Amino acid sequence: MSLMIVILATLAAGIGSVWIAYLLVARTRASNGQTxxxxxxxxxxxxGALLTTSLTHLLPEALESNVDAHELFLVILAGLVFFFLLGKAELWHHPHDHEHTSPSHRGSSWALLIGDGVHCFGDGVLIASMFIVDIRLGAIAAASVLAHEIPHHMGDLAVLREGSYRGSAVLKLTMAGGMTALGGVSGYLLLAKLQHWQPFLMAVAGSSFIYVALSDVIPRMQQRRTAKDATIQVAWLLLGIAIVAVVNSLSHGNSAL
Structure with missing residues (x-):
């Protein structure tokens, strides 16, 4: 696996999500939309993409290896606990409820950016680990991170624009998003030497995807309860499931040839 592919994918996920978020925020403001x-x-x-990738690809393939199933499930449990503790530490410095956050001084904005940078670095490591396993899986991971981070960055921009100029807010958040590429390079250089641990890496990645989907993404979807919101959410959820299912079927089809 080429390091350049990992760099390009992590840059697209990290910085691309920031600029897509900025364009959506600008469009919403221009149309006087509230949401x-x-x-x-x-x-x-x-x-949809996170749960399907974990439950139909990562965890089944990890279980099909020669590693003891009890050991794998212990790794999954440890991964869930670790990401729970990591989320607690991040929330302590970086509350996710941006809509009701009003920074009183510049220090809070920098705390938000530091939290974003650490979070993006972890995303980069995760994307790199998936590329080491399989290029298609890495592409799914990068696309999932991008889709997951766009709403997150939209909230960040709303907070940062309260204390600085619009261009400054976008530049700062872009720098934080760039940490995804740094995490990707670090993950590639470290994890490429540990390929014999691949089933355990897949188990950790699977627990990460499940945790992010169930603790962050879906709870934010539940906050919107109108019929139109529900229709959009279900449609895109099914689309995410379908995309991953098609990629998985193509991957298994090619491996059988």
Whole structure:
């Protein structure tokens, strides 16, 4: 697997999600819209892709290896606990409820950016680990991270614009998003030497995808309860499931040839 592919994928997921979020926020403001249905669509797409990738690809393939199933499930449990603790630490410095956050000084904005940078670095490591396993899986991981981060960055921009100029807010968040590429390079250099641990890496990645979908993405989808919101969410959720299912079937078909 080429390091350049990992760099390009992580840049697209990290910085691309920031600029798509900026364009959606600008469009919403220009049309005097109060909410963005595109945001709900991206959440649904991310939830579907994350859960399907984990439950139909990562965990089944890890279980098909020669590793003891009890050991794998212990790794999954440890991964869920770890990501729970990581989320607690991130929330301590970086509350996710941006709509009701009003920074009183510049320090809070920098705390938000630091939290984003750490989060993006972890996303980069995850994407790199998936590319090491399989190029198609890496592409799915990058697309899922991009879709998941767009609504997140839309909230960040709303917070940062309260304390700085619009261009400054976008530049700062772009720098934080760039940490995804740094995480990708670090993950590639470290994990490429540990390929014999591949089943356990897949188990950890699967627990990460499940945790993000169930603790972050789906709860944010549940906050919107109108019929139109529900229709958009379900449609994009099914689209995310369908995309991953098609990619998985093509992958298995090619491996059988």
């Amino acid at each position: 963005s249905y595109a945001q709900q669509g991206f959440l649904g797409l991310a939830a």
